[in-house]
Amino acid sequence: MSIEQELKQLMIAKSSSVRQFAIDVELPYTTIMSMLNKGIGNAGVNKIIKICDYLKIDVDALAEGRIEEKMNHGSNLSYSEQEHIEKYRSLNKDGKEIVDIILEREYQFLEYRKKIEDIKGSEK
Template identity: 40%
Template sequence: MERAKIISRLIEEKGYSRRAFAERIGLPPTTLQSMLNRGVGGAAIDNVLKVTKGLGITIDELEEMVANEKGFIESSERQDALSPAELAEFEAFINNPEHGIFFKSYLDAPEERKKDLQKVWEIIKRASEDEK
């Protein structure tokens, strides 16, 4: 996901429309719209700083989100199924009573749903590894 898509998603997650967010940070709505349509790379640094500050993140954190998103896409494209060891680790995870509620439908789910739940687990696992 490119920077503009991440910024759009973060604006949405904060509960703002693009126009309301732009007005809140003191940026003309057309300028924000242009940044998001044409790409953040060509925008004035002052405008990028206003946007990231308004989102409560730094430019470095935005870049980290871009890198993490690319890494997730590459790993999910490269691997559709878990290895036997990863599957065993996943099943141990979902059988933990603390996690079981979220994954309780896994054992009876169709194969496609199981793959979706495995991908969610990979995200959770990666996030917990990043915290260490």
């Protein structure tokens, strides 16, 4: 099985179809299909990184023609999550405090919405 066929299977497993995967990863469907049909070797680096990040596969392994889950030194962080942590660590005390406040507020809002949806679901 080619690397493109393996990628297609992963895309479908993750998003139910290649079209839905393109929507999820925010890349044009035609770009994804071109990569799968003509080979990933001609695709732009940023697009490859975006796809690998979404699928949680290692970019270096893909460049070598194989698919491996991303190894983040024992963590399960995506590339963008790692970038966020690096940026957070570079902030001063006040900057970290602001980020913490916003993150906590968003998390509490998410939890509130989940509770509301659970209540609505149990009423049916």
